[in-house]
Amino acid sequence: MANSDELARERRARLAAERLLEMKQAELSDANRKLAAHARNLSEEIVEKREETAVLRQQTETVRHELETAKGAVLIAERRLWDSVETIQDGFAVFDADSTMIAANRAYLAPFEGLDSVGPGIRDEELLRIAAEEGVVDTDGAGRDDWVEDMMWRWRAPTIHPRVIRFWNGTFVRLVDRRTEGGDTVSLALNITAQIRYEARLKAARKTAEAASRAKSAFLANMSHEIRTPMNGIVGMAQLLDDSALDEEQRLYVETIRSSGEALLVLINDVLDYSKIEAERLTLHPEEFDLEQAVYEVATLLRPSVGTKPLTMLIDYDMFMPTRFVGDPGRVRQVLTNLVGNAVKFTESGHVLVRVSSLPDSAAGRQRVHVTVEDTGIGIAPDKRDHIFGEFNQVEDDRNRTFEGTGLGLAITKRLVEMMGGEIWVESEVGTGSSFGFFLTLELAVHAASPPPAAPGWLNRVLLADPLAAGRDILRRQLLAQKVAASGFGSADELRAAGPGAGDVVLLDAALSGSGPGPGDVAAALRADGFAGPIFVLSATPVRTGAEVTAVLHTPLRRHDVLRAIAAAPPRAPGAAPAEANARPGPRRRMRVLAAEDNRTNRLVFSKLVKSADIDLQFAENGREAVEAYRAAPPDLVFMDISMPEVDGKEATRRIRVVEADQGLPRVPVVAMTAHALAGDEDDILAAGLDHYLTKPLKKATILHHVAAACPAECLPPLPEDAPEAAGA
Numbered sequence: 001m002a003n004s005d006e007l008a009r010e011r012r013a014r015l016a017a018e019r020l021l022e023m024k025q026a027e028l029s030d031a032n033r034k035l036a037a038h039a040r041n042l043s044e045e046i047v048e049k050r051e052e053t054a055v056l057r058q059q060t061e062t063v064r065h066e067l068e069t070a071k072g073a074v075l076i077a078e079r080r081l082w083d084s085v086e087t088i089q090d091g092f093a094v095f096d097a098d099s100t101m102i103a104a105n106r107a108y109l110a111p112f113e114g115l116d117s118v119g120p121g122i123r124d125e126e127l128l129r130i131a132a133e134e135g136v137v138d139t140d141g142a143g144r145d146d147w148v149e150d151m152m153w154r155w156r157a158p159t160i161h162p163r164v165i166r167f168w169n170g171t172f173v174r175l176v177d178r179r180t181e182g183g184d185t186v187s188l189a190l191n192i193t194a195q196i197r198y199e200a201r202l203k204a205a206r207k208t209a210e211a212a213s214r215a216k217s218a219f220l221a222n223m224s225h226e227i228r229t230p231m232n233g234i235v236g237m238a239q240l241l242d243d244s245a246l247d248e249e250q251r252l253y254v255e256t257i258r259s260s261g262e263a264l265l266v267l268i269n270d271v272l273d274y275s276k277i278e279a280e281r282l283t284l285h286p287e288e289f290d291l292e293q294a295v296y297e298v299a300t301l302l303r304p305s306v307g308t309k310p311l312t313m314l315i316d317y318d319m320f321m322p323t324r325f326v327g328d329p330g331r332v333r334q335v336l337t338n339l340v341g342n343a344v345k346f347t348e349s350g351h352v353l354v355r356v357s358s359l360p361d362s363a364a365g366r367q368r369v370h371v372t373v374e375d376t377g378i379g380i381a382p383d384k385r386d387h388i389f390g391e392f393n394q395v396e397d398d399r400n401r402t403f404e405g406t407g408l409g410l411a412i413t414k415r416l417v418e419m420m421g422g423e424i425w426v427e428s429e430v431g432t433g434s435s436f437g438f439f440l441t442l443e444l445a446v447h448a449a450s451p452p453p454a455a456p457g458w459l460n461r462v463l464l465a466d467p468l469a470a471g472r473d474i475l476r477r478q479l480l481a482q483k484v485a486a487s488g489f490g491s492a493d494e495l496r497a498a499g500p501g502a503g504d505v506v507l508l509d510a511a512l513s514g515s516g517p518g519p520g521d522v523a524a525a526l527r528a529d530g531f532a533g534p535i536f537v538l539s540a541t542p543v544r545t546g547a548e549v550t551a552v553l554h555t556p557l558r559r560h561d562v563l564r565a566i567a568a569a570p571p572r573a574p575g576a577a578p579a580e581a582n583a584r585p586g587p588r589r590r591m592r593v594l595a596a597e598d599n600r601t602n603r604l605v606f607s608k609l610v611k612s613a614d615i616d617l618q619f620a621e622n623g624r625e626a627v628e629a630y631r632a633a634p635p636d637l638v639f640m641d642i643s644m645p646e647v648d649g650k651e652a653t654r655r656i657r658v659v660e661a662d663q664g665l666p667r668v669p670v671v672a673m674t675a676h677a678l679a680g681d682e683d684d685i686l687a688a689g690l691d692h693y694l695t696k697p698l699k700k701a702t703i704l705h706h707v708a709a710a711c712p713a714e715c716l717p718p719l720p721e722d723a724p725e726a727a728g729a
């Protein structure tokens, strides 16, 4: 038993051991399996990592390569940039915010060659100091310290302005410096030596050209002088011939000689003026003058060129505007003469109206004077309007090919207006008319004109009869400004229909009658109707009137002419004999005129020219005699030749002015007569104390105009009312 038990127990133990073994073996194989799986994983990971490392290594290699390529490119770019910067002839440098030079090309440093301290690292101030002290730059007369100080001041300014400097070797550079956003300053030194030399050559060439132009201008002036002298003889003698007994054919020949001579003179004057303007030798001579008087004189002097055309010349000078200004009256008159002359030339019928108004300028004591010259003539086509102010430009077509002219008038006018600080323009409609306007800025004269005459107490209403509405309108406004009412009528019948009590004064325009009854007849009819007040006839040309007419007033009228005439007339003049508008009581003497002229022929011409004037004419044969004659009996007007033996006209005038001042005599108007037209002559003549300047050949109308203008109140009127000269012919 014991053995069997033993055996059983052993078998059981063996079985248990076998099971344990099996179990352990199973565990072991499981562990082995796990280990194998882990090992497999690990080796897979290792493979992966190895691959990644290879990729990374590859990438690093690529980046390194790219970096090297980029570095190479930067070096190439930098080298190219500096090669370019070095290639340019101009200097180039960069300074940092601290004004220390970071880099500069050879051209920039070239002027400092041999000065080792000049190069990158140097501060701007030090560079400037070396430039001044070592004589690298020409400081243009400034002290070295001042120059450096000035350049430093420039360098520190927020915006650095370009500056031209000159180096010791004659090189000119323009320094152009610019601050960058980063605070650096880029400095360019542009070599402008060639440009400066070219400018110098141009200047020299211009000087030569100007000298040639001056020579040309002097030649033209001399030539015009040479032409004028014989023309004096031709035109003067033609005028004298015209006054003598001639048959019709002879008169036609003489007229042709005279008008051709005058046309030639206009041409010579235009060419002379234009050549002076071109050579910039035309200077203005400002003095106090009366603008209204100038407009009036121009209109009056141009009146004869209207001839027989049914054309009325009107002046509308603003009632509230001053008349005395400082300017060059001769040139203002020339501008007006050109514009009014053209208006008359290109207008067959209707009116030519000169309007003058002004506004205070922004500068105290100055006025912006506007003048328009309006006509009802042929007009100018729009495409031609811009050209007419150019030289030798005429609107050439069938309509005005017949008109004479050089085509220089408006070119000269434009230049003159611009010289006087103004502008000129034109508005026009073909077939309707043109309006030329210009403005000038003129200083007001110290001496204002005398105040307008007061309207007499008995005057309430003026009756105006004028077929031209523009004329009625101007007169009505002028009277209204003096607080006098006016009624306008377009015809004599309308006026008469108003009745004899409608007003106190009648103004009858001579154009009213047309081919009907004359103004004398209308006046007689008004008297017959019972009108007893003054009747004035307004006329541009001499008219015959009857005893019913108080006076004839010559048109164009100045602002106060009508009121002045009314004030001088008796309020009631039933059937009174015609009286002068400016009639004054008391005996009156003849006007005394002194003419100084050394040439016998010219004295003869002069005496014939004033033959029609009722004056006491006295001649002096030189300046000395003129002064003696003046001392013996001061005349009312002096005509003074300029070049005379012993004492010339300028000196004689100076002496007369001294006598006047010493003896407290009124200033006698002295009119220069000269054949000289050289630049500067006019200055000298006017500076010597002469008032007006006439160039020979003298014109009868101009002489008589000066005589009439200078006639003092106490003298008999020098020109008979029905003489053609009275209208300024």
Ligand code: ADP
Residues within 6 Å of the ligand: 338, 342, 343, 346, 375, 377, 378, 379, 380, 388, 393, 394, 395, 396, 400, 404, 405, 406, 407, 408, 409, 410, 411, 434
């Ligand atoms: P011109 O000596 O020919 O008159 P301007 O320079 O004075 O020369 O004028 C140039 C041209 O302008 C004239 O020829 C004319 O054709 C034109 N013109 C000037 N003024 C007028 C005007 N008031 N009406 C019509 N045309 C005019």
